Amino acid sequence: MKLATINNQTRDGQLVVVNRQGTQAVKVPQVAETLQQALDNWEQAAPQLNTIYQHLNEGGVNDAFDLDMNQIMAPLPRGLQFLDGSAYLAHVERVRKARGAEMPPSFKEDPLMYQAVSDGFLAANQDIEVVSEDYGIDFEAEAAVITSDVPMHVSPEEAGQYIQLICILNDVSLRNLIPAELGKGFGFLQSKPRTALSPFFVTPDELGQAWQDHKIHLPMRTWYNGEWFGEPNCGVDMQFNFAELIAHAAKTRPLAAGCIIGSGTIANHDMAKGSTCLAEKRVLEVIEHGEASTPFMRFGDTVKIQITNDEGEDIFGTIEQKVVKYGQ
Incomplete structure (x- = not known):
C-alpha cells in the first residue's frame, strides 16, 4: 500500500491512503489520524489500511479525493x-x-x-x-x-x-x-x-x-x-x-x-x-x-x-x- 500525509494545519498532518497511481487519496481517521499513530499500532492498523487501499484502487471508496501534491507534507x-x-x-x-x-x-x-x-x-x-x-x-x-x-x-x-x-x-x-x-x-x-x-x-x-x-x-x-x-x-x-x-x-x-x-x-x-x-x-x-x-x-x-x-x-x-x- 501507499501512504502519505497532507497538511491540515497541524505539525503532524493528516494520514491518507493513496491509490497506486498516486492521484487519489482518502482520509482514515477511523484507523489513525497520523502516520505515527498507525506505526505505534501497526499490527492492528496495517490490515485495515491495506483493505482501504485495495478498495481505493478498485474505485470503491466514496469519499476519495484528488490528491493535491502541493498539500503533501x-x-x-x-x-x-x-x-x-x-x-x-x-x-x-x-x-x-x-x-x-x-x-x-x-x-x-x-x-x-x-x-x-x-x-x-x-x-x-x-x-x-x-x-x-x-x-x-x-x-x-x-x-x-x-x-x-x-x-x-x-x-x-x-x-x-x-x-x-x-x-x-x-x-x-x-x-x-x-x-x-x-x-x-x-x-x-x-x-x-x-x-x-x-x-x-x-x-x-x-x-x-x-x-x-x-x-x-x-x-x-x-x-x-x-x-x-x-x-x-x-x-x-x-x-x-x-x-x-x-x-x-x-x-x-x-x-x-x-x-x-x-x-x-x-x-x-x-x-x-x-x-x-x-x-x-x-x-x-x-x-x-x-x-x-x-x-x-x-x-x-x-x-x-x-x-x-x-x-x-x-x-x-x-x-x-x-x-x-x-x-x-
Whole structure:
C-alpha cells in the first residue's frame, strides 16, 4: 500500500491512503489520524489500511479525493529517530581515495551510521533554505526503511520482519562544514540540516520482485538543474542490506516504531551509472585530474530524485527541490 500525509494545519498532518497511481487519496481517521499513530499500532492498523487501499484502487471508496501534491507534507513531518548509514562502499572508497586515505578493512564488516535530524523533515517539493552558499550545499539521493518496534540486539536474520515501509530521501549536506565538525571527533551537527522525504511511503510488496534480500533492486535517478546526473542501482554494491543496518542500530538499544534507517548515498562501482551527490562527482574529478571543477549548489539550483519500476511507475513520488537563501 501507499501512504502519505497532507497538511491540515497541524505539525503532524493528516494520514491518507493513496491509490497506486498516486492521484487519489482518502482520509482514515477511523484507523489513525497520523502516520505515527498507525506505526505505534501497526499490527492492528496495517490490515485495515491495506483493505482501504485495495478498495481505493478498485474505485470503491466514496469519499476519495484528488490528491493535491502541493498539500503533501513529509509522510512523517517529524519523526522519533533517523539513523543514516553508509552502506555503499564504492562511495566511501572514492571519498577516502581523493584525500589519499585507504578504507579500513573493518568498514566491510561494521557499518558506518550516525544519528541525523528527525524533529522535522522537509516535504518533497519544499525549498532547501540555507544561510550561505559558502557552506558547500549538496544533495544526497538515498533510500530508507521505516520500522515498527524493534527489540534490542535483534539479529540480521530477524531484523527484516520489522521493515514496514520504504521511502526515498534527499539527505542535504553542507560539505564545507563537515571537516571541522568531524575533526572534533564528535560527529555531524551543523553540517546536516533537515532531510526531504519522498511524498509516499510504501509497503515492501509495492516493489514486487524489485524488493529482494532487503534491498531495492531499481535505479535511483537524479537530475541536477534539469540534466541527468546519475542512476546507480540501489541493489548493486550495497555492502549492508537494510536488515543488517537495523541490527547494527539495535545492538545496544531497542528502536521505537517510526524509526527511519537510511542507506547512505547510492553508488555503484560502475562509474558510467553516474552519481547521486555532488561530493562524489567532485572526488572523481580529484582522482582523475587532481582537483575538483564541479561547484557545490548555489541559490536557484534544483535537484530531482525518483525511483521508477520497470513499467515506468513513480513508486515513491518525486522529490523536486530548489535551493534558496534563508530569510528571503
